[in-house]
Amino acid sequence: xxxxxxxxxxxxxxxxxxxxxxxxxxxxxxxxxxxxxxxxxxxxxxxxxxxxxxxxxxxxxxxxxxxxxxxxxxxxxxxxxxxxxxxxxxxxxxxxxxxxxxxxxxxxxxxxxxxxxxxxxxxxxxxxxxxxxxxxxxxxxxxxxxxxxxxxxxxxxxxxxxxxxxxxxxxxxxxxxxxxxxxxxxxxxxxxxxxxxxxxxxxxxxxxxxxxxxxxxxxxxxxxxxxxxxxxxxxxxxxxxxxxxxxxxxxxxxxxxxxxxxxxxxxxxxxxxxxxx
Numbered sequence: 210x211x212x213x214x215x216x217x218x219x220x221x222x223x224x225x226x227x228x229x230x231x232x233x234x235x236x237x238x239x240x241x242x243x244x245x246x247x248x249x250x251x252x253x254x255x256x257x258x259x260x261x262x263x264x265x266x267x268x269x270x271x272x273x274x275x276x277x278x279x280x281x282x283x284x285x286x287x288x289x290x291x292x293x294x295x296x297x298x299x300x301x302x303x304x305x306x307x308x309x310x311x312x313x314x315x316x317x318x319x320x321x322x323x324x325x326x327x328x329x330x331x332x333x334x335x336x337x338x339x340x341x342x343x344x345x346x347x348x349x350x351x352x353x354x355x356x357x358x359x360x361x362x363x364x365x366x367x368x369x370x371x372x373x374x375x376x377x378x379x380x381x382x383x384x385x386x387x388x389x390x391x392x393x394x395x396x397x398x399x400x401x402x403x404x405x406x407x408x409x410x411x412x413x414x415x416x417x418x419x420x421x422x423x424x425x426x427x428x429x430x431x432x433x434x435x436x437x438x439x440x441x442x443x444x445x446x447x448x449x450x451x452x453x454x455x456x457x458x459x460x461x462x463x464x465x466x467x468x469x470x471x472x473x474x475x476x477x478x479x480x481x482x483x484x485x486x
Contacts, residue, residue: 232284238275239289239296242268246300249364253308261308262368266444268300269357294336301356302332305363309396312367313377313389324393328363328400332356335403350408354452358409359399362452365445366395372441402452408462409455 245268252261275293279285306329314321335356346352370376370388377385436443 232279232282232286232289234282235275235279235284235289236292238271238278239292242271242275242300243296244268245271246296246304249300249304250307253304253311258308258312258367259371261304262364262371262441265300265304265308265360265364266368268296268304269361272297272300272357290340294340297336297356298333301360302329302336305360305399306332306396308367309363309392313385313392314396316377316385316389317393320393321389324396324400328359328396331400331403332359335359338404347408348413349411350458351411353405353407354399354402354409354455355411356403358448358451359403361444361448362399363392363396365441365448366392369441369445372439399452402455405455407455407459409451410458 245264249261249264249268252258252264272293275289279289306325309328310321310325314325317324335353338352342352375383375385375388383391
């Protein structure tokens with residue numbers, strides 16, 4: 210579409226100035242992910258913590274699609290990048306913190322809301338650092354735990370406990386106070402790990418457009434089948450493993466004497482050179 214204004218280039222040829230617009234398709238996925246985070250908050254306020262956790266996981270799936278859709282359709286834009294960051298802050302920053310607080314952390318008084326705030330603040334810091342360091346980070350790794358995975362740790366624990374019948378006033382193999390402190394630990398771990406320099410594999414070097422062996426499709430089908438056995442247990446276990454994997458990679462690089470940072474160079478503020486040994 211054009212705004213109807215004709216401009217002359219250096220050769221005197223008249224060219225039309227393209228009107229700035231918004232690409233619909235990738236931003237629809239981003240808005241859907243934002244709705245997932247908003248839905249999670251509303252469900253937590255209504256005491257439906259199982260649905261709140263599911264909303265976070267749905268937002269995670271949609272968030273993983275918007276960037277791929279934009280790249281596949283060549284509809285990347287600065288607006289889309291900013292929209293994605295704001296959506297992530299709601300779905301993977303504010304929503305998990307509020308869900309965890311409403312579910313159990315408020316029973317800890319000031320310690321509860323401090324843990325929830327630390328998670329929320331770390332999510333904001335992680336997203337801001339990601340935006341600043343996009344051009345200087347090794348694409349194969351994330352610098353710190355990505356916010357969707359951190360949200361999956363927090364929401365996944367709540368979903369699992371809810372499915373197993375663990376709730377306030379009902380003591381099973383753990384008392385509610387013990388469960389609350391475990392939630393406290395998970396919230397702090399997920400939040401603080403987001404702002405570390407520990408490398409987490411990003412899966413960005415996997416090319417979706419390239420052909421794969423038939424066995425790969427079989428493994429994907431098996432993975433979907435395993436998840437359907439009991440989604441809360443399987444998904445939570447997967448993200449616990451992923452949430453620990455970065456420290457394994459960090460230790461392995463240190464043992465090999467390799468540079469443990471995923472920052473190759475840094476020319477933008479904040480200046481990160483020499484800070485990540």
